[in-house]
């Protein structure tokens with residue numbers, strides 16, 4: 528990542544803070560953690576959401592080493608221009624990641640083996656978070672993996688807690704990685720596997736933490752004695 532890339536990232540943040548939602552690109556350490564599920568063999572379909580200046584893109588391309596199909600979906604046209612020049616092998620869509628299904632369909636792809644997200648979840652409304660996660664689980668293969676990151680300092684804020692809860696609702700396995708302190712700001716990765724599709728939910732039921740309900744307390748109403 529060059530100084531120019533950092534400058535462009537900051538410029539785009541100042542232009543549109545709620546879409547970029549970070550002042551600097553992710554570090555190499557965070558990129559390595561988030562792309563870990565990209566297989567080192569075979570021809571996987573890897574989808575990247577919100578590549579920005581390409582911190583995760585570069586790490587995915589290194590792991591793929593010319594194999595598979597790497598689709599990157601970026602909403603910001605200036606980032607997309609930069610990515611097109613830097614990564615000619617990446618199949619770039621300038622679009623909202625909510626249109627993931629259509630973006631794959633026009634490419635003749637019906638699923639993704641790995642989805643890597645660089646999206647700023649904490650900046651999204653609940654509705655947008657839900658739409659994006661629904662789009663992810665709709666195309667992720669049953670054996671697939673979804674990774675995303677969150678900034679450590681926002682983890683107790685409502686949007687970050689909502690994201691954690693929604694991941695638990697949509698995946699059988701959600702593992703939180705260690706905090707990468709060298710990232711600016713420090714961040715960690717969620718690695719999610721075994722998406723709950725409607726069919727799977729029907730056979731396995733709700734995940735245990737969601738089927739649990741606090742027992743309701745019965746209110747004792749004592750009548751005053753008849754006079």
Ligand SMILES: C[S@@+](CC[C@H](N)C(=O)[O-])C[C@H]1O[C@@H](n2cnc3c(N)ncnc32)[C@H](O)[C@@H]1O
Nearest residue numbers: 549552553577578579582601602603623624645
């Ligand atoms: C926090 S930056 C992360 C950039 C890069 N992945 C990194 O880690 O350095 C968020 C990126 O998501 C993009 N983005 C935000 N909302 C999006 C959406 N709905 N669809 C596609 N990209 C989006 C932004 O333009 C920006 O590039």
